[in-house]
Amino acid sequence: xxxxxxxxxxxxxxxxxxxxxxxxxxxxxxxxxxxxxxxxxxxxxxxxxxxxxxxxxxxxxxxxxxxxxxxxxxxxxxxxxxxxxxxxxxxxxxxxxxxxxxxxxxxxxxxxxxxxxxxxxxxxxxxxxxxxxxxxxxxxxxxxxxxxxxxxxxxxxxxxxxxxxxxxxxxxxxxxxxxxxxxxxxxxxxxxxxxxxxxxxxxxxxxxxxxxxxxxxxxxxxxxxxxxxxxxxxxxxxxxxxxxxxxxxxxxxxxxxxxxxxxxxxxxxxxxxxxxxxxxxxxxxxxxxxxxxxxxxxxxxxxxxxxxxxxxxxxxxxxxxxxxxxxxxxxxxxxxxxxxxxxxxxxxxxxxxxxxxxxxxxxxxxxxxx
Amino acid sequence: xxxxxxxxxxxxxxxxxxxxxxxxxxxxxxxxxxxxxxxxxxxxxxxxxxxxxxxxxxxxxxxxxxxxxxxxxxxxxxxxxxxxxxxxxxxxxxxxxxxxxxxxxxxxxxxxxxxxxxxxxxxxxxxxxxxxxxxxxxxxxxxxxxxxxxxxxxxxxxxxxxxxxxxxxxxxxxxxxxxxxxxxxxxxxxxxxxxxxxxxxxxxxxxxxxxxxxxxxxxxxxxxxxxxxxxxxxxxxxxxxxxxxxxxxxxxxxxxxxxxxxx
Numbered sequence: 263x264x265x266x267x268x269x270x271x272x273x274x275x276x277x278x279x280x281x282x283x284x285x286x287x288x289x290x291x292x293x294x295x296x297x298x299x300x301x302x303x304x305x306x307x308x309x310x311x312x313x314x315x316x317x318x319x320x321x322x323x324x325x326x327x328x329x330x331x332x333x334x335x336x337x338x339x340x341x342x343x344x345x346x347x348x349x350x351x352x353x354x355x356x357x358x359x360x361x362x363x364x365x366x367x368x369x370x371x372x373x374x375x376x377x378x379x380x381x382x383x384x385x386x387x388x389x390x391x392x393x394x395x396x397x398x399x400x401x402x403x404x405x406x407x408x409x410x411x412x413x414x415x416x417x418x419x420x421x422x423x424x425x426x427x428x429x430x431x432x433x434x435x436x437x438x439x440x441x442x443x444x445x446x447x448x449x450x451x452x453x454x455x456x457x458x459x460x461x462x463x464x465x466x467x468x469x470x471x472x473x474x475x476x477x478x479x480x481x482x483x484x485x486x487x488x489x490x491x492x493x494x495x496x497x498x499x500x501x502x503x504x505x506x507x508x509x510x511x512x513x514x515x516x517x518x519x520x521x522x523x524x525x526x527x528x529x530x531x532x533x534x535x536x537x538x539x540x541x542x543x544x545x546x547x548x549x550x551x552x553x554x555x556x557x558x559x560x561x562x563x564x565x566x567x568x569x570x571x572x573x574x575x576x577x578x579x580x581x582x583x584x585x586x587x588x589x590x591x592x593x594x595x596x597x598x599x600x601x602x603x604x605x606x607x608x609x610x611x612x613x614x615x616x617x618x619x620x621x622x623x624x625x626x627x628x629x630x631x632x
Numbered sequence: 633x634x635x636x637x638x639x640x641x642x643x644x645x646x647x648x649x650x651x652x653x654x655x656x657x658x659x660x661x662x663x664x665x666x667x668x669x670x671x672x673x674x675x676x677x678x679x680x681x682x683x684x685x686x687x688x689x690x691x692x693x694x695x696x697x698x699x700x701x702x703x704x705x706x707x708x709x710x711x712x713x714x715x716x717x718x719x720x721x722x723x724x725x726x727x728x729x730x731x732x733x734x735x736x737x738x739x740x741x742x743x744x745x746x747x748x749x750x751x752x753x754x755x756x757x758x759x760x761x762x763x764x765x766x767x768x769x770x771x772x773x774x775x776x777x778x779x780x781x782x783x784x785x786x787x788x789x790x791x792x793x794x795x796x797x798x799x800x801x802x803x804x805x806x807x808x809x810x811x812x813x814x815x816x817x818x819x820x821x822x823x824x825x826x827x828x829x830x831x832x833x834x835x836x837x838x839x840x841x842x843x844x845x846x847x848x849x850x851x852x853x854x855x856x857x858x859x860x861x862x863x864x865x866x867x868x869x870x871x872x873x874x875x876x877x878x879x880x881x882x883x884x885x886x887x888x889x890x891x892x893x894x895x
Contacts, residue, residue: 320861
């Protein structure tokens, strides 16, 4: 009894010390960190929170950090939770701005508490990566071939339909293991949009969706970009699709994709910019657009804009002004950070259109940027 | 038979050692003082997990402050007064609650706290962790109190002590070592949770000392670093994992050390 009692006391004592130490650790303010928080009222510090797509996460992290250096009294945080969750956060109002690779649907836009603006920020691409040990030169694939692989019509790497586009490569007589995104993802949306536009059979059987219903028995699913990348890296004879940033940062082999003009184009920032440039004319008024399968000799066909989503009429004038100023900074000064992080900057014409959108933001009926 | 079971025992230990040493090897190179105090930064600029450590500790403390009294109280009730339909219902529900995947608790708190508040917060994260903690603490408390011999209660009652005094001064102190073990294990368990925090506390790139704002935690930060495109982020994820495993291991070892006389 007495030993039990004393050891119990000891534990409580240790627990108390733990609490006190933690309390001390919490209260210690690191140098250079502002302790000011929320809102525009009072303190002069404005906090904004954005949530959404994981694809632009590296560049948005860079932007909020750089913008914070220029404006020390502004704290903007961006958390990547996925395109779908980003749209939902805006509708639920659990974030000051959302982010999504895919434009919001008309149906979802109606659920919003007021008009929602799509501000394009940067461009990215989806690349096809594969694991073929003996293939050193880039594989060439057309939309039909990719579609047939994911529909289960092409089962072997040395299938005539693949060989036709790759006469110089010796392709193995092994089964193809397609890997797809198991979770809801903007990457899947862009990938399936490209195939839906180009292959009628794909449009009929799978369609374009963030989380399409994949053909049963063909391939395996993996979560997130890193999941697909890991699966392809570990599995010989597999094929998968990931964002360009992932491919570039990890030196993955990427296939050249046949574009609308009939050329096989490597996944590159130039190819993405070319796709953006050729589709500038088709940009609708609300800037919601898919630029897959774009015109142009060098256009990379599986490219897309990524958007920041904001309410046109901001609930708080102080926060709204900060958000509008940040967006303005992002599409101008921010674009210079794109290259190092493997994104393509917006074409000049689109920057102009985005400027108009930002200038149309209001709070309580008053424009925020005049 | 002895050889076979011994082989199984060795196998179990070897797996643990392999996991620990692999984490140590991958993580140790990225750990330095800057990493321990800095906030996350854009890729290529370093950055660390200082705010995540603080956030994790704060939310664990909040969860403990809420979960401990409720859990112990419920445990006392079940052991001392719970031999009726209500007691067995509570017991059954506690057991079910222990088995519920923690992400569901995250969604529950998201609906209950995050949506009305209009933002994710450390408070929501702490509440989600508290809900995970309560049934674990309640059940261990109950088990430990049931081990206290009835003769002790009878002796105290015979001396004229009221029931609350018997529980407070005789039963609880006698069971305290066991209860403390349960509490420490519950703390170790919740400090390793990611899923309930993803929806509730979210994450933050700033040091945050207020529970009404999104709060960073080690586990969510590991998740973010590990799923990023860049190798340098993956290394930081390993380092953060090492820190987290170190913290949990310290708690576990402390419990074992302090309660070793009982076994």
